[in-house]
Amino acid sequence: MYNFFFALSKKLKLWFGLVILILASYANLGEGARILAVFAFPGKSHFMMTKAIISELTRRGHEITLITAFPINEKLSNYKEILIEPVYDFWTDITKHFGVKTIFDLSELDVIGYMKILEILGVATTDHALKQPKVQEIINASDTINKYDLLLAEQFYQEAFLPLAIKYQIPVITACTFGYANFQSQMMGVLTPWSFVPHTFMPLDDKMTFIERIYNTVFSLYEDYFREIIYFPQQDELVKKYFSHLPIEIPSVSKMEKNISLMLLNSYIPLNTPRPAVPAMIPVGGVHILKPKPLPKDIKEFLDGAVDGAIYFSLGTNVRSADLPKEKLEFILDVFKNMKQRVVWKWEDDKIPKLPPNVLVKKWLPQNDILAHKNTKIFITHGGLMGTQEGIYHAVPMLGIPIYCDQSMNMKKAEKYGYGKAIEFKTFTREDFEGTLNELLNNHYYRENAERISQIFRDRPRTAMESAMYWIEYVIKYKGAPQLRSAGADLPWYNFYLLDILTILVLAPLLTFTVLLIICYKTIFSRKKNVTIVKIKKK
Structure with missing residues (x-):
């Protein structure tokens, strides 16, 4: 007992x-802390990362006020949503500026063209968000002391929101939805070697030829010039427009950007080029990838019945498959019709002409859940960062059709590591599409590499979400993180790139050589003159 x-x-x-x-x-x-979160950019793919982080922060007891273009559409505790309405259609501005009809027509732009896209969308969408009445209430609020503990903002061309940190006297964390970029070099105070770190918008890897290094250096230098001389002054004007009436001193956007405490980067090895970084740059690539949910009944039955495998086709949230040129659409459908695999296709219009019976089309599809299905064998993608991360996470080989910005570089990595192949949008033919698709389906090399890279991508000391939460709470705990900040962020650009030292190193020998040349010239000229005088005296 x-x-x-x-x-x-x-x-x-x-x-x-x-x-x-x-x-x-x-x-x-x-x-929990009180966090003011600003994710005003109206990009649906970007919002996936936002939604995941905000939802987890509320689950951990933090109180969130979110300025956003899209609703969370979940019941969250301690959560207030300030919705930007209507959603700004920046693609209309961009296509109008370049005189094109669809996003497909932007596929031949160069780096300078892509930067112009970012300039247009950055200024227009930020202005649209700042003028919202509820955003104005936050800007003009009188109770600012201990109102918030942190400003959490997206690092994507919305810099005019940074004065909110000065108004509320709080530290800043930014979440960079597109991962590492060369322009982060100056703002974070770390030199990026252009000799082996390719520009985000160039289809290069870390093994560059001499000519490629020239292009990479020129475009990286131009980006620094573009941001400081062309783009930042426009954001400064927005700051002046919406914040200048406040009784606070607001530095330039360039200076404010260099004073963030920490940056969360949507990137992780091996999907990013190994590069120098500072402790304040935290890679959390794949943080948006959640546990797969049960598929809708019709999609589940369609995929379950794909005994020979299935192909998932989506060109993302911005590029519309429905805008494909007629001739390309016709031969793509004909290739699908003659395949034994089933195809699930994100198609934005109500119907598709001559749809084969083995193809299922829908305006919206749960991409992560489809890629997680055991019968999904190939992912046809535009090469966007979020999608390629999901494809790798679930070890699905990819056929890439990159259109703009970082998509070409993402697919360059896929080819380098052997988990995908890319075809050029403007020039690909039926033979290119069919041949590449069959190679990816029938050659085990791509599946094996996808599984290997997936394992590396998943293998971390903390999950992406755990890392994000740890560092957000770290900055809140210490009311900032100056201990993580590099002194390089305080240097003017000519000091940062050692141009002052290079100038001395070049000019000093040149000046010395010039002085010696002058001395030699005068000495020789003087001797000749003396010889002439002596000859005249002898006569």
Whole structure:
């Protein structure tokens, strides 16, 4: 009997301890921070990362005020949403500027053209968001002391929101939805070697030829010039327009950007080029990838019945498959019709002409859940960062049709590591499309590499979300993170790139040589003159 009660007592102690731990965890959640989050850019793919981070922060007990172009559409506690309405259609501005009809027509732009795209969308969407009445209430609020503990903002051409950190006297964390970029060099105070780190918008890898290094250096230098001389002054004008009436001193956008505490980067090895970084640059690539949810019944039945495998086709949230040129659409459908695999295709219009029976089309598709299905064998993609991360996470080989910006570089990595192949949009033919698709389906090389890279991408000391939460709470805990900041961020550009030192190193020898040349010239001229005088005296 004694043993029975002794054992029972031990169990009660264990249960009591467990209850204490649970209550303690809830107590910690109750001490959450107050975070002002600004993710105003109206890009649906970008919002995937935003939604994942914000949802997790509220789950951990933090109080969130989110300025956003899209609703979360979830019941979250401690959450206030300031919706930017209507959603700004920046693609109309871009296609009008370049005189094109669809995004497909932008596929031949160079780096300078892509930067112009970012300039247009950055200025227009930020202006549209700042003028919103509820955003104006936050800008003009009188109760600013201890109102928020952190400004969490997207690092994507929305810099005119940074004065909110000065108004509320709080540190800043930015979330960079497109991963590493060369322009982060100056703002984070770390030199990026252009000799082996390719520009985000160039279809290069870290093994560049001499000519490629020239192009990479020229375009990287131009980006620094573009941001400081062309783009930032426009964001400064927005700051002046919406914040200049406040009784606070606001530095330039360029200076504010260099004073963020930490940056969360949507990137992770091996999907990014290894490069120098500072401790304040935290890679959390794939943070948007959540546990797969059950598929809708019709999609599940369609994929379950794909005994020979299935192909998932999506060109993302911005590029519309429905805008494909007629001749390309016709031969793509004909290739699908003659395949034994089934195809699930994100198609934005109500119907598609001459749809084969083995093709299922829908305006919206749960991409992550489809890629996680065991029968999905190939992912036909435009090469966007979010999609390629999901494809790698689920070890699905990719056929890439890159259109603009970083998509070509993303598919260059896929070819380098052997988990995908790319075809050029403007020039690809039926033979190119069919041949590449069959190679990816029938050659085990691509599946094996996808599985290997997937394993590397998943293998981390913390999950992407755990890393993001740790560092966000770290900055909140210490009210900033100057200990992570590089002094290089304080240097003017000519000091940062050592141009002052290079100038001395070049000019000093040149000046010395010039002085010696002058001395030699004068010495020789003087001797000739003396010889002439002596000859005249002798005569």
